[in-house]
Amino acid sequence: MKNRYIKICSLTILxxxxxxxxxxxxxxxxxxxxxxxxxxxxxxxxxxxxANYFYTRLAFLDGDEQTDLSNNxxxxxNYAWGNTIIPTTDDIWKNNYAQLRAVNQxxxxxxxxxxxxxxxxxxxxxxxxFRAWHHYNLxxxxxGVPVITNSLDVNSDEVYQARNxxxxxxxxMIKDLDMAIEGLPSQNTMGAESQGKLTLEAAKSFKAxxxxxxxxxxxxxxxxxxxxxxxxxxxxxxxAGYPSVTDMFAGAKQAALDVMNxxxxxxxxxxxxxxxxxLYYLFxxxxxxxxxxxxxxxxxxxxxxxxxxxxxxxRINENITHAKPHTPSRKLxxxxxxxxxxxxxxxxxxxxYDMMTSEFENRDLRIKLIREPLKQYWGxxxxxxxxxxxxxxxxxxxxxxxxxxxxxNLTSPGxxxxxxxMGRKFTTEYMLRETREESFNxxxxxxxxxLLIYAExxxxxxxxxxxxxxxxxxxxxxxxxxxxxxxxxxxxxPYGDLxxxxxxxxxxxxxxxxxxxxxxxxxxxxxxxxxxxxxxCITYIxxxxxxxxxxxxxxxxxxxxxxxxxxxLTQTEQSVSSYAGIATTKPGALIIDAAGNRNFSxxxxxxxxxxxxxxxxxxxxxxxxx
Numbered sequence: 001m002k003n004r005y006i007k008i009c010s011l012t013i014l015x016x017x018x019x020x021x022x023x024x025x026x027x028x029x030x031x032x033x034x035x036x037x038x039x040x041x042x043x044x045x046x047x048x049x050x051a052n053y054f055y056t057r058l059a060f061l062d063g064d065e066q067t068d069l070s071n072n073x074x075x076x077x078n079y080a081w082g083n084t085i086i087p088t089t090d091d092i093w094k095n096n097y098a099q100l101r102a103v104n105q106x107x108x109x110x111x112x113x114x115x116x117x118x119x120x121x122x123x124x125x126x127x128x129x130f131r132a133w134h135h136y137n138l139x140x141x142x143x144g145v146p147v148i149t150n151s152l153d154v155n156s157d158e159v160y161q162a163r164n165x166x167x168x169x170x171x172x173m174i175k176d177l178d179m180a181i182e183g184l185p186s187q188n189t190m191g192a193e194s195q196g197k198l199t200l201e202a203a204k205s206f207k208a209x210x211x212x213x214x215x216x217x218x219x220x221x222x223x224x225x226x227x228x229x230x231x232x233x234x235x236x237x238x239x240a241g242y243p244s245v246t247d248m249f250a251g252a253k254q255a256a257l258d259v260m261n262x263x264x265x266x267x268x269x270x271x272x273x274x275x276x277x278x279l280y281y282l283f284x285x286x287x288x289x290x291x292x293x294x295x296x297x298x299x300x301x302x303x304x305x306x307x308x309x310x311x312x313x314x315r316i317n318e319n320i321t322h323a324k325p326h327t328p329s330r331k332l333x334x335x336x337x338x339x340x341x342x343x344x345x346x347x348x349x350x351x352x353y354d355m356m357t358s359e360f361e362n363r364d365l366r367i368k369l370i371r372e373p374l375k376q377y378w379g380x381x382x383x384x385x386x387x388x389x390x391x392x393x394x395x396x397x398x399x400x401x402x403x404x405x406x407x408x409n410l411t412s413p414g415x416x417x418x419x420x421x422m423g424r425k426f427t428t429e430y431m432l433r434e435t436r437e438e439s440f441n442x443x444x445x446x447x448x449x450x451l452l453i454y455a456e457x458x459x460x461x462x463x464x465x466x467x468x469x470x471x472x473x474x475x476x477x478x479x480x481x482x483x484x485x486x487x488x489x490x491x492x493x494p495y496g497d498l499x500x501x502x503x504x505x506x507x508x509x510x511x512x513x514x515x516x517x518x519x520x521x522x523x524x525x526x527x528x529x530x531x532x533x534x535x536x537c538i539t540y541i542x543x544x545x546x547x548x549x550x551x552x553x554x555x556x557x558x559x560x561x562x563x564x565x566x567x568x569l570t571q572t573e574q575s576v577s578s579y580a581g582i583a584t585t586k587p588g589a590l591i592i593d594a595a596g597n598r599n600f601s602x603x604x605x606x607x608x609x610x611x612x613x614x615x616x617x618x619x620x621x622x623x624x625x626x
Contacts, residue, residue, distance in 0.1 A: 041109035047123035050106050054130045055196065057099055058307040060316045060426075060442045067518040068531045069332040069509060071421065071538050071592050090610045092141050096134040097148065103131045105151035125183025126198050129206070132176040136210060139169045140520055143225055143606040143623060144234025147172050162619040163234040165226065170214050171239045177207040187264035192298045196308035196441070201259045205304050205445045208255035208453045213524055215248035215460070220526035225605050227624045234621070249457045256454035259304070260473065265447040268302040269481040270295060276365050276483065283369075284428045284440045286311065297441060305445040309438075316438045326423040326514030328370055330537035330589045333421065335506055335582050336364045341485030343581055346495055353540045356549065356559075365483040366510055371422045421538060425514045443515065448478055452508045459500050466500050475507045497580040506581065523605045532600040535591045542588025 040046055064070050106127040113120055131149070138145045144166040152158055164172075180203040187199040227233015243251065259265065270278040273293040281291040285300055288311070309316055338347035339362045351358040356373040428438050455474040459466040468488050476486040485491070487507075492498035505525070509518060522528035541547065546560040608626035 041106070041113065044115070044119040044123070047106065047110070047113070047120040050102070051123035051126040054099075054103065054126060055308075057095075058442075058444065060307060060309075060318060060320065061516050064326060064514050064516060064518045067522065068534070068536065069329055069335075069513055069518055071327050071329045071536060089141060089607045090612065092137065092607075093610050093613055096137050100131065100134050100148050101151050103127045103134065104149060107131070107149075108151055121183040122185065125180045125203075128176040129180040129184070129198055129203055132173040132180070132206065132210070135169055135173050135176075136206075139166060139173075140213075141607050142609060144169055146620075160617050160619055163229075163621060165229065165234045165237045166214075166217075167236070167238040167242055170210065171242060173210055174207065177203050177210070181207070186262065187304075188262065195297065196306055198305065199264070201262055201264050202305040202445055204255045204259050205450050205453075208252045208259070208450065208457075209445070211243075211248045211252035211255065212453050212457055213520070215245050215252065215457075216524040218248075219245050219460075220524065221602075221605065224602055225624065227621065229621070232621055232624045246461070249460045252453055253457035253461065256450045256457065259447075259450050260454065264301075265304055265450075266301045267447055267451075267477055267481050268300060270299075271481070271483075277368050279366060279482070280369055280424055283425050283443075284438070286428070286438075286440055290428070290440070300441075302447045303441060303443045303445075304447055304450070305443075307442040307444060309441055311437065311439040314439070315436065316440075316442075317436050318438075319436060320438045321427040326425050328421050328423060328513065329592075330539070331582065332509070332513060333359065333367075333370070335510055336367045337479075337484050337506075337510075338362055338364070339483055339485065341479070341487060341491055342495075343498070346498075353544050355545045364479075364510065365481075369423060369425045369513075371424055423514065448511050449517075451475055451478055452504070452511060455504045456501075456508065459504055464499060464501050466504075475504060478507065478511055495581075499581070502579045502581050505579070526602075528605065529600050529602065533595055533598055535595045536593040537589035538592050540589050544588070 041050070104127075107124060110117070110120055110124045110127075117124075135145070135147065144163045146158065146161050147164045147169055148158060149172070150156065150158060180198070181200050184198055184200040184203055187201050190197065190199065223236045225233070226236045229235020229237065268279070268282040270281070270293055274281055274291060274295070281293075281295065282300065282302065284290060285295065285297050287296045308314070334344055337343060338350050340347050340349050344350045344359075347362075349362040351361040353359050357375075360367060360370075360372050426440070426442075428440070451474040455466065455471065458470050458474070471487050479486055487500075487503055489500075492500070492503060505521075508521065512518070519528075522531050539546065541560055549559045550557065603625040606623050609620050609622055614620045614622060
C-alpha cells in the first residue's frame with residue numbers, strides 16, 4: 001500500500017509539472033525542475049489548471065454489454081458475470097482512489113490560498129464535484145468503501161482505514177455536490193467555448209442521479225448487500241441526519257426540476273432540418289459537416305456534462321464504429337413503442353414480423369438507432385470507391401460496389417458480424433473519420449436523463465401514480481421528439497398489463513440504451529436476477545420472410561441458413577420479462593445466449609473488493625458471499 005501511494009504522489013507532482021508548461025509567466029520564475037506542491041497553488045490560474053486536469057480522466061465508455069437488452073457476446077470488464085466470469089475490479093478501485101488524491105489536494109490547498117476565496121471558487125467547486133464523481137464510481141461497484149477526503153501520503157492513517165457504509169459514502173457525496181452547486185456557474189452565463197466544463201446545473205443533475213439511485217436501492221434492495229461490518233461488508237451505519245427514502249426521492253425530483261426550469265438545456269430535436277433520423281446524429285456530432293443539416297457540437301444543448309473530443313487535439317482513439325456498436329436484443333426491439341404510444345402487443349398500427357422490415361414501421365424514431373434490414377447505410381469510413389457520408393446521393397449513383405461496409409446489416413440474422421441486429425448509436429458515417437479517428441463527444445449527463453429522473457422520482461413519490469401534467473413536462477417531451485404519442489393515464493388505463501412505473505422504466509431503458517445505465521438500473525430496482533437469468537434472443541425466424549428470402553449479396557442462397565448459425569443459436573420461445581407490458585412471448589426467435597450460461601444473484605449486485613487491496617489493508621472486509 002505504501003509503495004503504491006508513493007507512486008501516486010510522484011505521478012501527481014509530475015502531472016502538475018506538465019500542466020505548468022503552458023503557464024509561461026510562472027515558468028519564467030520557477031523552472032520545471034523546482035516545481036513542487038509547496039510552491040504551487042499560489043494563483044487563481046494555477047488552481048484552474050489543476051482543476052482542468054480532472055477532466056482529462058474522463059473517457060469514452062463501453063455501454064450496456066451483457067445485459068438483458070444487448071446481444072453482445074464476450075467478456076466485458078464492467079458487465080461480465082455468471083458461473084465462471086468474475087469482474088476485474090482492480091482498475092476501478094485503484095484508478096478512482098489515485099484520482100481522488102489530486103482532487104483532495106486542491107481542496108486542501110484552497111484553505112491555504114492567500115487571496116480571496118472567490119478567485120478560486122470555481123476550481124474548488126470543480127474539485128468537490130469530482131470527489132463525488134469518483135466516490136460514486138466506487139459505490140456502484142463495491143457498495144460501502146473508505147471515504148477519502150484527504151490527499152494521503154505514506155504516513156496517513158487513512159491508508160489503512162476500514163470501509164465506510166454506503167450511507168456514509170452517499171452522505172459525503174451529497175455534501176460535496178452541495179459545495180459544487182454553490183461555487184459553479186450556471187450554463188446560462190457560459191459561452192460555447194466552455195462546452196464540457198462543469199456547471200451548477202451539471203452538479204444538480206448529478207445530485208438528482210445519486211439521490212434517485214440510492215432511494216431506489218434502499219427501497220428495493222435494502223441492507224441485503226451491506227454485510228454486518230464486523231465479519232463481512234461495510235455494515236449499515238447511517239450518519240446523523242441521513243435522509244429518508246421519501247426525502248431522497250423528493251430531493252431528486254426537486255434537483256431535476258431546478259435544471260428543467262433553468263432554461264439552460266433543451267432536448268435535441270432537429271427533425272425539421274435533418275428528418276426522422278435526427279437522433280442518430282445527436283450521438284455522432286463532429287465539427288465539420290458530419291450530418292445533412294451541417295449542425296455542429298455547438299448546436300447540441302442536450303449534453304449537460306460530456307467528455308469532449310477533438311479531431312486534432314483529442315480523438316477517441318478506440319475502434320468505436322466497427323467494434324463497439326450497441327446491439328439490441330429481441331427484448332429491446334419489442335420494448336420500442338409504436339407511433340400511437342402503445343406497445344407492440346396492444347397497438348393497432350404495429351405491422352408485425354412477417355417481413356424483415358415490418359417491425360420497423362410505425363415505430364418510435366429511436367428504433368432508427370438500429371440498422372434496418374435490407375437498407376443501405378453510408379459506410380464505416382471512406383474507401384477507394386468514394387465511401388463516406390455522401391448525403392443526397394443514391395447508392396446506385398455513387399459508383400460504389402456491393403461492400404460489407406455499405407450493405408444491410410441482416411444479410412444473415414446469426415452472423416458473427418451482425419448477431420441479428422446492429423446498433424448505430426455512437427457510430428459514424430462521416431467520410432473523413434476512419435477507425436479510431438472518431439471525435440464526437442460522449443455524454444456523461446444529458447438533459448433527457450434529467451427528465452427521466454423527474455418522472456421516476458415523481459411516480460415513486462406518488463406510490464405508482466403520476467399526473468398527466470408531470471408526464472407532459474418530463475418524458476412526454478422525449479416521446480414527442482421521438483415521434484411517439486404522449487403517455488397519459490387514459491392511454492394505458494384499459495390495459496391491465498401496463499402501469500406508470502413500468503412505462504417510465506421502459507422509457508429509461510430505450511432512451512439511455514448504450515450509455516451505461518441498464519445494469520445499475522436492474523440492480524437498484526432489484527429485478528436483475530429476474531431479467532438477467534433468461535435466454536437472450538435476437539431475430540424472429542419462424543413464420544417470417546427469413547425462411548424464404550435470398551441473400552442479395554449471394555443470389556441463390558438464403559439469408560437464413562438453418563443449422564449453420566454461430567454460437568450454437570437455436571430457435572425457442574423468447575425470454576419473458578418481469579414486467580408484463582413488454583411483449584416477449586412470441587415463439588420462433590433465435591437464442592444468442594442461453595439462460596444456462598448465467599447465474600446472476602444478489603451477490604452480484606456489488607463486486608468483490610480486490611484481493612490484493614485486502615492483502616495490503618486487512619481492515620478492508622470482503623463483501624458478503626465473495
